[in-house]
């Protein structure tokens with residue numbers, strides 16, 4: 304049994320005729336110790352899918368229309384508030400994009416970490432344990448840092464604090480939602496290095512969200528590519544990077560800047576991401592797809608396993 | 622912290638100087654004066670008037686008068702009220718105290734009602750409670766203090782439950798200490814309620830929108846993601862941040878409060894600074910006008926200072942170092 308098994312998740316914002324489906328039939332699994340990268344352009348539903356794992360999307364405005372989210376075999380969508388509180392932190396922890404916004408500005412960082420400890424490992428809610436966690440995430444001189452307020456730290460340090468806070472409850476799954484997007488490039492590399500190191504040491508599962516395929520190769524075991532609320536390709540990382548099958552994945556790969564290549568080879572994907580609720584008929588990618596056929600605008604393709612472990616939502620992937 | 626307080630106190634000086642100078646100038650520009658009007662009184666001899674004018678330096682140009690006033694004020698002597706025939710310092714102190722009491726209790730009442738209501742409305746957004754609060758706030762914001770004060774007076778007159786005007790009853794001197802306290806409280810109730818009501822709506826709406834903002838903040842989602850119970854998420858993580866902008870507002874709202882007090886005092890005959898200012902102005906008791914205006918300014922500055930200290934205490938991002 305995988306640690307996380309999301310089956311056909313469907314989520315809408317709004318009600319009645321104004322309802323728009325932000326997540327439409329997303330399914331993926333994460334095994335224990337596995338790292339899955341969720342990739343896709345802005346607004347395709349990555350965050351909403353990830354937040355759903357601990358049911359953190361506020362309802363309303365959101366509404367779960369269908370599907371299951373099995374965490375350790377239990378459906379998160381059917382849990383009551385008490386059960387939800389125990390899996391939040393206890394099984395799945397989050398690190399968000401903007402560290403300066405995710406830490407509460409009026410509390411000392413040490414106390415914010417201790418708060419997690421109190422909830423999930425009360426016997427360890429001590430300064431010593433906080434210091435150990437800060438060391439684990441590579442904060443220099445942690446003894447002098449626990450009484451700092453968030454604003455007294457740099458963005459990279461704040462993100463390390465967020466990671467320490469997420470690790471404090473010893474979760475099985477760490478969800479990192481674009482944890483490096485708000486940081487500058489050298490710090491980005493350090494944070495990714497830290498995640499990779501933690502993954503090896505703590506044997507946690509990680510769900511890493513990014514819109515940058517460039518960082519996938521270093522850390523991911525498998526990759527799920529999302530487009531307009533759906534997964535369009537799901538594949539082992541190495542295979543996907545060597546030979547992307549879905550035209551959207553191929554386009555994404557071409558838009559990643561690579562060292563040593565001339566800039567004019569960099570291709571932006573033509574057209575725009577369709578707005579929520581205004582998806583084209585048939586395949587949602589077909590208006591922007593270089594390989595579109597005449598029937599692409601008619602029939603919505605299914606996600607099909609085309610090779611062992613490789614799923615593609617395109618009948619013309621060959 | 623010590624240097625911060627010192628610095629703020631030093632900042633007060635130029636403001637008070639500017640305000641007093643301006644008031645002095647304006648008063649000297651308005652024609653006539655208390656003593657000048659005595660000239661029309663046939664019972665008072667011209668010599669007496671001239672003697673009085675010379676005694677209080679009213680025969681000198683305004684800037685000389687100002688310098689005299691400044692010299693005395695610096696020593697805690699705010700001159701002599703020629704209208705009330707007592708030292709202005711005594712008069713001002715008593716009136717200042719009354720205005721302070723009125724504003725203090727109005728603030729306490731307004732905040733104690735508005736803050737919980739605002740929280741309640743935010744937590745139950747779009748519920749019946751929230752809509753009811755919005756309606757009440759709308760009415761509260763559109764009804765002027767004058768109307769409220771008049772309504773309160775009518776209410777007092779019709780029911781006889783509250784005294785009409787004044788800060789104490791005429792037999793105040795015969796009462797025991799406890800009775801005196803009760804008597805003062807009884808006189809305070811209506812003015813405080815009127816003033817509080819006019820403040821309440823604004824604070825409530827502000828509280829509601831602040832809390833709604835912070836409830837959307839990412840650190841609130843992060844707190845929820847830790848597994849905190851919803852009550853803690855709201856009352857510890859969100860509320861603690863929603864209070865900070867309110868403390869900034871507190872500083873600004875003092876000016877509103879004082880001008881509100883001004884109106885309430887004049888309509889409900891509350892012997893405070895605002896009423897004194899008007900009385901002094903009507904009687905052309907110019908020194909007293911300057912004194913009251915300067916005192917009101919000082920009250921405002923001190924209030925703002927208190928708000929700043931509270932904000933610094935509440936929000937670690939604000940440092941008092943400079």
Ligand SMILES: Nc1ncnc2c1ncn2[C@@H]1O[C@H](COP(=O)(O)OP(=O)(O)OP(=O)(O)O)[C@@H](O)[C@H]1O
Pocket residue numbers: 316325343344345346347348349350351352364514579
């Ligand atoms: N509270 C909300 N109310 C209405 N629509 C929402 C809400 N939250 C998200 N959405 C919509 O759901 C869609 C998916 O949003 P989501 O945040 O998951 O995108 P994302 O893939 O994480 O994008 P990004 O890379 O910008 O973070 C978006 O189109 C967004 O507009």
Ligand SMILES: [Mg+2]
Pocket residue numbers: 349350351480
């Ligand atoms: Mg996102």
